[in-house]
Amino acid sequence: MDELMKAYVRFAGLARLWLAAPLMAGTLSAGAQTVLTDPTKPPPEAMLAPGAESVPAAPAGPQLQSVLVGAAWRGREVAVIDGEIVRRGETFRGAVLEKVGPGEVVLRKNGKAQVLRVFPETAGKENRK
Template sequence: MDEAVKRSLACLLLACAGAAGAQALHDPTRPPASLAAPQAGAGAAAAGPAAQPAPRLQSVLVGRQPGGRSVAVIDGETLRVGELYKGARVTRIGQDEVELRRGGARQVLKLNAAAALGHGIERIPNQ
């Protein structure tokens, strides 16, 4: 009987040792690392260390009726036309884009992630 107890303990120890070396589980709901951390590329190096990451348009809700309310979510902040986002005024909310103006600079944020990589700031004359 002592031999059976020893075998049981040995099997238990081997099972615990195998579980200790197991890999951590992958979270399928976690966003890709490319979206979570800013990429160090040529654009980031040229902008300098003090440059803030570009705002990200996450959602747009446009009213169906003419003159209906439109709402945009930029970096988790819900905004309407005329409101300020980090010093830039929301001037237009479209089906898949939002226009921000800061002084003479205009910035268009797009919902499509591929198009968002190419968004930029454009200088326009003061009106």
């Protein structure tokens, strides 16, 4: 009886591995091919003004999705641009990430600076109460 239990436990363990292997392989390969998107961002249709008929066009340039700025001097300065993690001083599509601040970053390419904001549609607007 002892040998029968050992054989059953061995078989059950191998069966779990055999069943889990294809699932794990599919998860790993699917994760490597997907682009990171903001799961909390509403669909473009939700951004329409009342009475508007078409979806606003997507911005032509890169999109700043997130910024992480450390509190300490020379702390962590990281941006997520078009789903790609970029640290200050690294390059993104040929442009150097020059400055990382709360809500915006500066990319420099061929001597020209490009400012990206997390919320570009509110840039320059004042908060009125």
